[in-house]
Amino acid sequence: MTNDAAIVPRPRATDGPGDRSTFALGLILRRAHNRAVGAVTRVLRPLGLEPRHFAVLIALCGQGPMSQSALVRVTGSDRATMVRVVDDLERAGLVTRAARPGDRRVRIVAPTEQGQLVFDQAHTDAAPVVGDLVAHLRPGEAEHLLDLLERFVYPDHP
Incomplete structure (x- = not known):
């Protein structure tokens, strides 16, 4: 015999506005990610970059030169993809890659002056593209959204 009173029906996923199912958070975050990445990709394309290239420039311009292995960790990429991305950036003159003194097996990647300029240009x-993404939000909501997402993604960060 089942206890029908204990069964609480939950809403089913709709992957649309008003979805309050168990899956709603993941579904809406995926849609938000796709929308934001699409806009950023349109900005990066004329600069000869893809989001994966820009992720490497973010790491290098923010943290300084590092090994390809460190770039794999920082960007969440895999080794094979990182080699291709660094190859692309090196061909474009945006980074240099050199053996680490004392350990020629380790390759250190550094942004070039042109890489810094392209990073700044991006x-x-x-700015206007991202502004358009949040233009429909009320004053202060974009900052609030960013704050909530930061706390969601980095729960241990003060």
Whole structure:
């Protein structure tokens, strides 16, 4: 015999506005990610970059030169993809790759002056596009959304 009173029906996933199912958070975050990445990709494309290239420039321009292994960790990429991305960036003159003194097996990747300029240009070009992404939000909501997402993604960060 089942206890029908203990069965609480939950809403089923709809992957649309108003979805309050168990899956709603993941579904809406995926849609938000796709929308944001699409906009950023349109900004990066004229600069000859893809989001994966920009992720490497973010790491290098923010943290300084590092090994390809460190780039794999920082960007969440895999080794094979990182080699291709660094190859692309090196061909474009945006990074250099050199053996670490004392350990020639380790390759250190560093942004070039041109890489820094392209990184800065991407920020300039992205400002109006990102502004358009949140233009429909009320004053202060974009900052609030960013705050909530940061706390969601980095729960241990003060």
